[in-house]
Amino acid sequence: MRIVIIYGGLIWGLGVLHLQALLASFISDIPIYYAVIVVGGFVIYFSRRQPLQISVIGLRLNSMLFMIQIALFYMYTVLEPSWFYLFPALIFLAIEYERILLGRRLTLMDSQLEQYEEQKNQLNETFKTVRGERHDFLKHVSAIHFLLEKRKFDEAKDYLDELVEGYEETNLAIKGERGTVAGILHQMYKRAKKAGISIVYDIDLPVSSLPMTDHHLVTLLGNLLSNSIEACVEWQIHNNKQASITLQFYKRGGLYILICKNDSMKIPTEVLDELFKSYGNTTKAGEHEGLGTKLIHDVVEEYQGFLDFVYKNEEFMIKIKIPSIH
Template identity: 55%
Template sequence: MIMYWVAAAVLGIIHLQALLTNIPWKVPIYVTCMLVIGTAYFFNKKSIICISVLGGKWNVLLFGLQLLLLLFYFSIKPSWIYLVPLIVFIGIESIRLGCARKLAALNQENQQFKEQTAHFSETFRIVRSERHDFLKHASAIHFMLENGKNNEAKAYLDELVDGYEETNLSIKGERGTVAGILNQMYRQAKAAGITMVYDFDLPLSTLPLADKHMVTLLGNLLANSIEACEDWQTEHKQEALITLQFYKRSGLFLLICKNNSLPIPTPILDALFQTYGKTTKRNGHEGLGTKMIHDIVSEHHGFLDFVYKEQEFTVKIKFPAIQ
């Protein structure tokens, strides 16, 4: 990434300095350097740069095209036509960054979909296993009751119901992909010592979203909540809580996710769900998830709002109830 910024800055300085030779007074090279470096710093802070996803071949090809533009200055005397190679240089760079960003988002979405397919398979396996063992459990309880071991039967039944309830919370009335991700996130939260509560008036599958969009939306929303809760638990040494609510009111589907969270820096909070590269997550994350949530909500003519207050982060999403 350092090499990218160095190469882009050097080319930018050459193009801008050549263009500035057309003005009546001489502009010092250090002024041009400051302008280009300042612009690069601004874009670096504003958005995520992920050109590595394009691969070395395409990056070298694009840089080669940009180097060829320098021949323009050797074949034509200084004039305002020097603006052409500068515009082309900026255009090539915009294409590079735009394609890299879209490809990175597609890669992440594809990876999430593969993971959720695996989760769906695991949920299906769990349901089959529970159904297969049901008669065995019933026989064991019947035996205990026949032999007067009522307390043992009650304890056994309570343990059994807890396990079934965990699965039932996630799968009742849901499509396979939705059931898979809800079940997986419930188990992931439980393994981390986090309380996960699903409060649905109707199945989430009622939402008019394609499976891949449901996977991306729920996956990013709940994964972010779990990670925020893990950090909060580490700091406060208390059990964190995640609540996912879903209901329909006045022609709108409302999806509300609440979770405990450590304080979020204001610059990140202001840009959250709006731009790439803004994330509250640990090192190694690129902030693509929140922007993908925003894009899905916008694509389906929904409305997204969020608020952080008193150690709790709340995301409220509204979708038109279009059947």
């Protein structure tokens, strides 16, 4: 936060000087406070609308860009006051635009690297779970066989019910799914259960059927379910009762339909209006960057899909429709 404030102050000051020099070339004796108000308004507006990812660029590159922006003032000393003063001002804006774009790209790259690392861990964890269940399968069969031989039918039934429940948890996530998708579904299921959230996968066909790359599919599912879990955790703390998540997937005609519902705290109207349109909008409290909702929107748009969402009676629902042919 401190870095953003320092950065905003520097940009404000440099912008005022550039604008004042430009205005003074056309209007003599113009008060500097006009430039202060105009530049200040732009800085405040854009800083609230878009998160400023300045620190990710690094001190060295930021310092170099600032030095170039400051060096532009030399042009005002060698040029006669005229419309040529527009050039250093435009170069200043172009450098600033590139700085913001670079910060955003680097932030997204960092986020993707974290996702790749998380996917690897999820695959490893899912593989260990399946291998462990397979390794112990014959032991469980032997235990049930022993109970049946001893005519302990009730104990055998209880043992079998417990065993099936554990297998169903894994089977819900991995049946018919590609490895990466199975990994994200399995880990999100375990994460929700650990948080005390009721989670249901109502899936007619494998989610891997979606005509997407593994990377985009994991981004979509990971952000949908992660956002839902975090919203449910907040809702549970506030209401002191169990929250629920439902993930539905089916195909109707030429469309794949993915629906995610979850309990959620009240979402302000201004956040809902911009939720899937830009970065920095989030339904969660605390220090969240609001990247997830925009990433969901970008994936849906990439595959010419349709995204709709509804918030009603403390329930948030996202419906995504993806054409079967991309």
